[in-house]
Amino acid sequence: MGSPIQDLGRFAEPALLIMVSLSEGPKHGYAIMADVEAGTGRPLGPGTLYAALARLEERGLIEALAPVERRRPYRLTGLGATNLKEQLKGLSEFAGLGLRRLRQASR
Amino acid sequence: VRRFLLRLYPAAWRARYGDEFDALLAERPLAPFDVADVLLGAVDAHVHRRAATAPASTHRKGLTMTPRLGGQAAVVGGFLMLIGLPLTKDATFPGAFVILAGTGALVVALVGLSAFQSRQHPLLVWAAFVIPAAGIVMCCVGGAAIALAGGQVLGESGSRMLFLGLLTMLTGSALFAGVTYRTGALPRPAAGLLGLGTGLLLVPMIIGNLPLDLPVGSGTVLLVPLMVGVVAFPIGWIALGWTAIRLDRRMALAA
Numbered sequence: 388m389g390s391p392i393q394d395l396g397r398f399a400e401p402a403l404l405i406m407v408s409l410s411e412g413p414k415h416g417y418a419i420m421a422d423v424e425a426g427t428g429r430p431l432g433p434g435t436l437y438a439a440l441a442r443l444e445e446r447g448l449i450e451a452l453a454p455v456e457r458r459r460p461y462r463l464t465g466l467g468a469t470n471l472k473e474q475l476k477g478l479s480e481f482a483g484l485g486l487r488r489l490r491q492a493s494r
Numbered sequence: 495v496r497r498f499l500l501r502l503y504p505a506a507w508r509a510r511y512g513d514e515f516d517a518l519l520a521e522r523p524l525a526p527f528d529v530a531d532v533l534l535g536a537v538d539a540h541v542h543r544r545a546a547t548a549p550a551s552t553h554r555k556g557l558t559m560t561p562r563l564g565g566q567a568a569v570v571g572g573f574l575m576l577i578g579l580p581l582t583k584d585a586t587f588p589g590a591f592v593i594l595a596g597t598g599a600l601v602v603a604l605v606g607l608s609a610f611q612s613r614q615h616p617l618l619v620w621a622a623f624v625i626p627a628a629g630i631v632m633c634c635v636g637g638a639a640i641a642l643a644g645g646q647v648l649g650e651s652g653s654r655m656l657f658l659g660l661l662t663m664l665t666g667s668a669l670f671a672g673v674t675y676r677t678g679a680l681p682r683p684a685a686g687l688l689g690l691g692t693g694l695l696l697v698p699m700i701i702g703n704l705p706l707d708l709p710v711g712s713g714t715v716l717l718v719p720l721m722v723g724v725v726a727f728p729i730g731w732i733a734l735g736w737t738a739i740r741l742d743r744r745m746a747l748a749a
Binding site: 398401420428433435436437442454457458459 | 507511513515517518519521528530531532533536538539558559560609741
């Protein structure tokens with residue numbers, strides 16, 4: 388078993404994007420979709436968004452706040468923030484390794 | 495449409511997420527991409543609900559609409575068209591069925607690759623999807639009717655239906671190519687190639703089937719753009735699909 392995010396299988400990728408979006412503060416569904424699309428240039432459909440939100444909420448990585456009108460904001464939990472940090476740290480180390488090897492190869 | 499889509503989800507899911515999900519769907523015009531994604535999301539919600547009650551379930555599998563799926567469908571559809579178009583002369587097996595399968599794949603491609611274009615031109619994107627989708631339905635219903643009534647799948651009527659199906663696919667592709675080129679959502683050279691291929695196929699097909707007294711030798715003149723279009727149209731789809739897969743893979747790697 389990997390991290391709780393990786394364990395989401397096909398939803399690991401949208402879940403990571405959602406958690407990165409929530410890392411700057413609580414957001415409701417449409418704000419998350421708009422932020423992910425603007426940040427990645429990649430569409431996030433409403434069905435995928437809520438399938439990932441439900442899974443993240445079940446695992447205690449995000450939590451729902453009181454709705455504002457009909458929109459319900461979500462925020463990262465402490466567990467979610469810790470897991471996101473570990474996941475991004477791992478990706479950063481992997482990216483660093485790749486870039487170092489590329490630099491060595493180009494010398 | 496929103497109410498219908500919401501009803502597809504399980505009651506327990508609707509009780510928890512229904513109101514906010516409905517508010518989300520109301521935020522912007524729904525595109526074919528969004529509708530397909532919600533349909534897959536509803537299937538996932540039913541499957542996931544069952545999986546959640548099973549012990550040791552990890553809920554790893556699921557269905558999502560992504561540009562990658564659209565890109566894969568575009569590559570498959572393009573290859574099928576590349577094989578099927580030269581075989582369609584008499585609308586006989588296997589060319590006709592290859593074209594039908596290719597058209598089906600390209601309709602999926604239209605859905606998967608049109609998410610961003612539909613933000614700016616929702617009506618054009620819906621038209622690009624609905625016209626060939628209706629053409630497929632007509633071809634399938636007509637083909638089934640001939641099979642049941644006449645004991646053969648394709649005859650003269652089948653040939654006309656295949657022509658109609660191809661025409662709807664080309665019209666949808668022309669709209670999609672135009673809107674993709676205009677928005678720059680996918681590389682413009684690939685969209686331009688698809689637009690060129692579509693035009694080179696559409697014009698001779700329409701002129702050749704009009705009851706006109708064409709001058710002697712015009713058939714050969716029409717044949718040249720037709721031959722170029724037979725290659726450029728599928729290659730345009732394959733190029734768009736390939737670039738969409740590559741663009742999508744960049745983000746997939748990160749997760």
